[in-house]
Amino acid sequence: MADVPRYAYLGPEGTFSEAALRSLPETAGAILLPYRSVATALDAVRRGxxxxxxxxxENSVGGGVDSTIDELSSGELLHICREVLLxxxxxxxxxxxxxxEQVRRVAAHPQAEAQCRRWIAENLPEAEVxxxxxxxxxxAMAASGTENLDAAITSALAAERYGLKILDDDIHDHGHAVTRFLLLRRPGPPMPRTGADKxxxxxxxxEDHPGALLEVLTEFAVRGINLTWIESRPAGGKLGRYCFSIDCEGHIADARVGEALMGLRRICAAVRFLGSYPRADGAEPTTRRGTSDADFAEAAEWLRRLRAGIVDEEPTEP
Amino acid sequence: MADVPRYAYLGPEGTFSEAALRSLPETAGAILLPYRSVATALDAVRRGxxxxxxxxxENSVGGGVDSTIDELSSGELLHICREVLLxxxxxxxxxxxxxxEQVRRVAAHPQAEAQCRRWIAENLPEAEVxxxxxxxxxxAMAASGTENLDAAITSALAAERYGLKILDDDIHDHGHAVTRFLLLRRPGPPMPRTGADKxxxxxxxxEDHPGALLEVLTEFAVRGINLTWIESRPAGGKLGRYCFSIDCEGHIADARVGEALMGLRRICAAVRFLGSYPRADGAEPTTRRGTSDADFAEAAEWLRRLRAGIVDEEPTEP
Structure with missing residues (x-):
């Protein structure tokens, strides 16, 4: 049994995290273990x-999950090997x-309540949440009748797991709320490049200087790299000091991404690489002219010849 | 006598170009030959x-010398090996x-007349220029009495060369007009790096797109490279199409300059390298943090280790 792979997820059983983890082919037949917090799940990885x-x-309605973002930036280093959209x-x-008709008290996670506010007002105007x-x-609370609860707003997976009967499905107000999950492992070689990577x-x-964020963004922009996500978080416990969590298109093996990372390394106080991994949506990057690996290789060869004093007369009128 | 070096300059004898050429130590004992135009002087180099x-x-009052700029961009390739300020x-x-008291008709190059306008109005109100x-x-015209000329506004070198007597010196209106000259040779290895180079x-x-100039400038700015000169000139005989003549601080052997050149090579339709050479004013570049050769080398080694999956846990809080 020692060779059955084990995965942690943000528990308890029946969370969207469990559903997301089960959606990955590599978890078929694996042991999936719930942990009570992001920090304890990640510590289980760190301890092996x-x-x-x-x-x-990140959630498309609620925004970034601060505990995860802060663990990735300030906790012991982990690498992202996968992202999952659910x-x-x-x-x-x-x-x-x-x-x-019997429902008087409904259990709901505050995020779930927030995302179903309109449905609750229209369908359970008298109930207490x-x-x-x-x-x-x-x-679980609705199933056991704890605190006189007689219903739950929950995920379909959790309802099924705790033996509840679903009366209404898809009751959230926004049509298409999506949560993004990360699969984290101990640091090592990047995942193979697929051509649709992040x-x-x-x-x-x-230094706390006014143009700092623009300088960071320019390192990406000048090499035609799109950012897919940026979030600032306080750094070092001081107001006015920030670190930026950034996702960009492309793989560290891409020339343009490598050069941008080197640029950040040069101008930032610190840079932590969190991994290159396949995009969950499979979208290939939209690249600007002059930013492919072939363009970088051609330019490097041109520079090498110039520095060596080898002169190729070439057409100057484009 | 075949091994006495020969240099061309924009003639005739007695021009500021001759004075600038004579200011260079390497021209001592050399044969200096005047040519009637920039194009013929440069063709003499091209023919060997x-x-x-x-x-x-370039002149600090009159601006860029178009014939030189156009020869450098569109003529057969030459490299700059020196600049001279005079x-x-x-x-x-x-x-x-x-x-x-006898002066009635004064010979003057139109640029000279323009730079001495106030002095002429005050001192020769009756004279014809x-x-x-x-x-x-x-x-030469004043010395020979051609066209009844009886005086000249000219350079001290030319006055001396043609046997004139200087009555007033430094008669130009602006205190400190400077002309920049270039010494051009056939293309080959760049001049050695001195630490104060251009x-x-x-x-x-x-493509004629709105952000093109900004993209070009950003390739320098993102690597902390100051431009010392930029001039746009029509390209390809069409209105709305331009090429840019650019001087920047630094040497092609500098990592930051090399990377900027590669960036231009990737995004521009064409780039012509005209040389790296010592600055006439000896000013060393003001470089921003993170743009030294050592910074580039450190960042490249960091990237190499990340790509290889070698993880150095490092302090993230700067």
Missing amino acids: EVSAALVPV DVGFAFAVPPGATR VPAGSNADAA TSLVAWIG | EVSAALVPV DVGFAFAVPPGATR VPAGSNADAA TSLVAWIG
């Missing part, structure tokens, strides 16, 4: 108890045998 | 009749024996 951990990093839908579920620690907790990093700006 | 030619490229002062001179082809021509190039922008 699991080969990787899946945690949420449509997060909510369901209204009750214990078997219960009916819609009781906060739960996670979607899975909400289902690279993640954290950049600290040392 | 002289080892190098000195021509003006304070250009003008003198008021007459043939020996003549007096100030007759245009000459060069400062040396003005002196690099010259011409960049053509292919």
Whole structure:
């Protein structure tokens, strides 16, 4: 049994994290272990108890997950090897045998309540919403009748896991809420380049000067690299000091990404590389003229010849 | 005698170009040959009749010398090996024996007249100014009495060369007019790096898109390279199409300059390298943090280790 791979996820059982982890082909037949927090799931990776951990990093409605972002920037180094996108839908579920008319107290994670606010107002105007620690907790509380709860707003997976009966599905107000998850492992060689990759990093700006963020962004822009995500977080416990968590298109093996990383390394106080990995949406980068690996190689050969004093007369009128 | 070096300059004898060429230590004992135009002086280099030619490229009052700029961008390739700065002062001179009171017609190159306008108005309110082809021509015309000329506004060197007597020196209106000259030779290995160098190039922008100049400038700015000169000239005989003649601080052997050149090579329709050479003013470049050769080498080694999967845990809090 020692060779069955083990994965951690943000628990308890039945969370969207578990659903996201189960969506990966490599977890088929593996042991999936719930952890009560992002930090404990990642510590399990660091200690070698699991080969990787899946945690949420961003939601299309709620924004960035600060605990994950801060662990990646300030905790002991981990590398991203995968990202997973999951449509997060909510369901209204009750214990078997219960009916819609009996519902007085509904368990819901505050994020779930926020995303189903309109549905709740229209369908359960009289009910009291009781906060739960996670979607899975909400289902568990409704299933056990704790605190006189008689229903839950939760994920379909959690409802099923805790034996609830789904009365309404897809009750969230926004049509298409998506959560992005990261699969994290101990640092090592980057994932192979697929042609549709992302690279993640954290950049600290040392001196507090006005143009610093523009300088960081210019390192990407000048090489035609699109950013897919940027989020600033306080750094070093001081107001006015920030680090930037950045995702960009491309792979560290790409010439343009490598040169941008070197540029950041030169101008930033510190840069932490968090990995290059396949994009979950499979989108290939839109690259500007002059930024392919072949363009970089041709330019390097041109410079080498100029420095060596080898002169190729060439057409100057384009 | 075959091994005596020969240099061309923009003639006739007695021009500021000759004075600038004579200021270079390597021309001591050499044969200096005047040519009637920038183009003929440069063709003498191209044909191998002289080892190098000195021509003006820019004046602090009159601006760029278009014939030189266009020869460098569109003529057969030459490399810059030296620049020379010369304070250009003008003198008021007459043939020996003549007096100030007799002056009725004064020869002057139009540029010289423009730079001495105030002095002429105050000191020769009654005199007629007759245009000459060069400062040396003005002196020659006054010396020979051509067209009843009885004085010249010219350079001190030309006055002396044509036997005129200087009545007033430094008569130009602006205190400190400077002309910049270039010494051009056939293309080959760049001059050795001195630590106070300039690099010259011409960049053509292919597609006519609004942000093109900004893209070109950003290739320098992102690597902390100051430009010392930029001039746009029409390209390809079409309105709205330009090439840019650019001088920047630094040497092609500098990592930051090399990377900027490669960037231009990638994004521009064409780039012509015109040479790296010592700055005439000896000013060392002001470099921003993170742009030294050592910074580039350190960043390249960091990237190499990341790509190889070698992880150095390092302090992230700067």
